[in-house]
Amino acid sequence: MQSILRQQIAFRCPSCATATIGFIGRLHSVSDMLRLKCECGEYALEIKGEKDGRVSLNLPCVFCKDTHTFTISGELFSRDIPTMLPCPHSHHDILFIANENDMPALLERSAGELSLVLSSFEADELSDIQPMEVDDAEAMPDPAIYDVLNFVMRDLEADGKVVCPCKKGPYELRFTDFGAEAVCSSCGASYKFYAMSGASAESYLEADKIELT
Ligand SMILES: [Zn+2]
Ligand SMILES: [Zn+2]
Ligand SMILES: [Zn+2]
Numbered sequence: 001m002q003s004i005l006r007q008q009i010a011f012r013c014p015s016c017a018t019a020t021i022g023f024i025g026r027l028h029s030v031s032d033m034l035r036l037k038c039e040c041g042e043y044a045l046e047i048k049g050e051k052d053g054r055v056s057l058n059l060p061c062v063f064c065k066d067t068h069t070f071t072i073s074g075e076l077f078s079r080d081i082p083t084m085l086p087c088p089h090s091h092h093d094i095l096f097i098a099n100e101n102d103m104p105a106l107l108e109r110s111a112g113e114l115s116l117v118l119s120s121f122e123a124d125e126l127s128d129i130q131p132m133e134v135d136d137a138e139a140m141p142d143p144a145i146y147d148v149l150n151f152v153m154r155d156l157e158a159d160g161k162v163v164c165p166c167k168k169g170p171y172e173l174r175f176t177d178f179g180a181e182a183v184c185s186s187c188g189a190s191y192k193f194y195a196m197s198g199a200s201a202e203s204y205l206e207a208d209k210i211e212l213t
Contacts, residue, residue, distance in 0.1 A: 015042035
């Protein structure tokens with residue numbers, strides 16, 4: 001008998017560092033709002049479906065104690081491969097979307113990462129590594145994501161597999177809140193890469209064509 005794997009979403013609480021896991025279910029209607037609260041009651045992840053099919057997240061961050069806001073493609077919730085979102089300041093993954101089979105391994109890896117960060121700072125307490133203030137202007141995109149997507153673009157371009165209405169190019173890659181966007185310098189057509197972590201960027205290595213619209 002085959003059972004269908006359910007999609008889960010998880011984050012780690014900035015106060016107690018515990019991972020809280022929820023089932024995603026359906027986020028189809030506009031007003032759907034999911035609130036996933038840590039057992040300690042201090043922090044909660046908020047997920048809200050938007051009109052355009054995207055999903056906005058208010059995500060507490062265990063690394064900087066800030067709440068990060070992301071807007072991601074709703075498609076990320078129904079993909080087969082696990083998706084992680086990194087903290088824009090520390091670049092460590094802080095949100096995990098995966099099916100119930102894959103989730104334990106992701107959280108185990110994140111726990112290892114967290115304890116590594118703690119030990120590298122010789123900090124026993126989470127509060128020791130969380131800066132009091134984080135300047136948003138210093139948030140840097142993950143260079144790994146850029147490298148991968150840049151490679152994808154150049155590789156496909158070399159094979160004539162980047163398709164643009166004007167067929168001219170050249171194409172630029174720029175960072176956005178959902179990952180990156182390839183933009184044609186001649187006509188302004190664009191293609192969105194939904195890639196918030198190195199792993200999700202790598203899934204584009206399998207793309208055989210990029211069509212700008
Ligand atoms: Zn907690
Ligand atoms: Zn953060
Ligand atoms: Zn163009």
